[in-house]
Amino acid sequence: MRLPRNFFSRDVLEAAPDLLGKILVRRFDNGELLRLTINEVEAYRGEEDLGCHASKGRTKRTDAMYQRGGLLYVYLIYGMYWLLNFTTGQEGAPQAVLIRGSLEIKGPGRIGRALRLDKSFYREDSITSERLWIEKNENLSEKPEIITSPRIGIDYAGEHWAGKHWRFVTQL
DNA sequence: TCGACGATTGCC
């Protein structure tokens, strides 16, 4: 069952850890399906969060994060990797969950490569998309045990924001 | 228009 809008309408600090164990589904042009079990995510929350791209304000790049929950926010990093995020919360409040890893594929850059992401996915609605969405994991009965840590690669955000334990990982 | 830089990865 595909995750509905209201799953993503919550605050990112609620939705992000809840994505652990869920199934990321990609349908390619040839109809082939790729299913990845999410096991690592990070939360980015508001313009005040100096680790969040929205701390630079609403721009062409960050506009997707200001949309309602459930949309895709993808962006090119280091000129070669497309990173995948899902927006959360309400319209006007910039939030997103970065998909950092799955059981099958480790690393946000490798996830994007496996899913063959590009800019055409920017702002796509995962609730209605024919090519990328998230499903509930029917094989998972209990909530998985979650480990938290500081987010990766945002030391520039300063001690206050880089130190927040907004990275969520599970072993499954 | 120009230059710096990044929520990364893989090879030296």
Add this chain to the structure above:
DNA sequence: GCAATCGTCGAG
């Protein structure tokens, strides 16, 4: 340890 590689953004 560091190069690859390019869209975005702020400075000029």
